[in-house]
Amino acid sequence: MTIVEIYSESLTDAQWEIAHAIAQTLVKENTDVNELGKTVAYLRASIHQPDTTSRFFKYLKTLVSNGRQIGHSGRTTDYYRSIDKVCSDYLKGIQDAYTILQILGWVSRLMRYYKDAGPIGEIQPPSVESLRQAEIGKVITTHDFAVGQILEAIVTAIKGNKVTYEIMETVKLTEKEPKKAQLLTEGQKVKVEILDLKEDGNIKKIKCTD
CATH class of the missing domain: 1.10.10 (Arc Repressor Mutant, subunit A)
Incomplete structure (x- = not known):
């Protein structure tokens, strides 16, 4: 074998x-x-x-x-x-x-x-x-993500105009948020919109909608 x-x-x-x-x-x-x-x-x-x-x-x-x-x-x-x-x-x-x-x-x-x-x-x-x-x-196989979908996320880090979001306690993404970065705080719960997906179905790009 x-x-x-x-x-x-x-x-x-x-x-x-x-x-x-x-x-x-x-x-x-x-x-x-x-x-x-x-x-x-x-x-x-x-x-x-x-x-x-x-x-x-x-x-x-x-x-x-x-x-x-x-x-x-x-x-x-x-x-x-x-x-x-x-x-x-x-x-x-x-x-x-x-x-x-x-x-x-x-x-x-x-x-x-x-x-x-x-x-x-x-x-x-x-x-x-x-x-x-x-x-x-596991998250990808149990959730069908779609462009335009709104999800809850937690702000885990803010560096300049870059904000790191955590979705479902698993997926972490860092996005440029020049208009919102200064208004957010670490640990804050926000709504994010999916803008793009990877080939495997995972989230590629998001933006804060709050």
Whole structure:
């Protein structure tokens, strides 16, 4: 089996990079893939509950705290600690539980592949941009943006006549607002209009309408 054979179009490039790094990290630390499977099963079973993502990360902390009592070997706590750390490092920026479930499902497959593939060299962690793009990709697939559409945004930065807006807590765009920059404040909620879209459906250009 090759990496190409286990690649899935259901993952974006950024999500694939994250899954790749998590799997390599866990295999390098000799983490039991069956213990990861338990966390995946928990997430799948609770996927429809409110605040699923925050519940999942709390569950990982609980496993670390109670590893000695619920573990089957002396290393169980170490397994849970590794899983908790790598998930916190690479998945905390992803709010959608379905996306996390999809990534971890592939991590389980990749761990089995890398375990048999020989020694793993230096692991290249996902870039901050990749982590952000993974979440942006989810926003794009769940929202049909259109030119002329009005959205809520938060002003996150103002530098001269350039204003940075954040939309849906994920998409950040910086636009020149010569007439409005001095009237806005950081943290302010405003309405913005979509002026242009990228080929992938993401927002390319906006303007403040307030």
